[in-house]
C-alpha cells in the first residue's frame with residue numbers, strides 16, 4: 001500500500017520522515033487558509049528532498065498550479081476543491097505531473113458525477129467533507145466505498161490514525177482499487193509538524209498486517 005504523508009512544512013521534520021518512514025509521497029499544501037500552508041521561500045530546500053511531492057490546491061488557477069509544479073518539482077497535483085473535469089483535462093494537457101481529484105464525502109457519493117474525470121485523473125482521493133476543505137481529522141463512513149464502480153485506484157483519507165491500519169486492510173480486501181492511505185492531522189504534534197514515531201508505528205502495523 002502506498003503511503004502519503006500530507007501537510008509537511010519543516011525541512012528537519014521532512015528529513016526525519018524520509019529517513020525513518022520512507023513514505024511514497026509527501027503532500028505540500030498550497031492553500032493559503034490552511035495552517036499547513038507552504039510558502040515559496042521553502043522551494044529551494046524542498047526541491048532537493050528525495051521523495052515524490054504532491055501539491056494540494058483548492059480552486060487554484062491553472063497558471064499558478066503549473067508555476068508551483070516547476071518551482072517545487074511536484075510529481076502530482078491534488079485538486080482539493082470543486083475543480084471540474086474540464087479543468088482536470090486542461091491541466092493534463094499541460095503537465096507531466098499526475099493529477100489526483102479529491103472527492104469530499106458527506107453521505108452518499110454520486111458515482112456518475114465522477115465519470116467525466118476518469119480519462120484525465122490518475123487517482124481519486126476520498127476525504128471527509130469539511131468547510132475548511134481538508135485536514136478535518138474526521139473519518140467519513142467508509143461503507144459508501146463498497147459500491148465504488150471504477151477500476152481507477154484511489155487513496156483513503158480523512159482522520160486516519162494509528163489505530164486505523166487493521167480496518168484499512170479489511171477495506172482493501174473488499175475493494176482492491178484502494179491503493180494507499182493519506183495521513184495528516186492525527187500524526188501531528190502541531191499543525192504541519194509530524195510525529196515521526198507515530199508514523200513509523202503505523203507503517204509497521206500496516207506492513208505486518210498486510211502480510212497476513
Ligand SMILES: O=C(O)c1ccccc1NCC(=O)[C@H](O)[C@H](O)COP(=O)(O)O
Nearest residue numbers: 006034133134135136137158159184185
Ligand atoms: O490539511 C489541511 O490543512 C488542508 C486544508 C485544506 C485543503 C486540504 C488540506 N489537506 C489535504 C489532505 O490531503 C489531508 O491529508 C486530508 O484532508 C486528510 O486530513 P486529516 O483529516 O487531517 O487526516
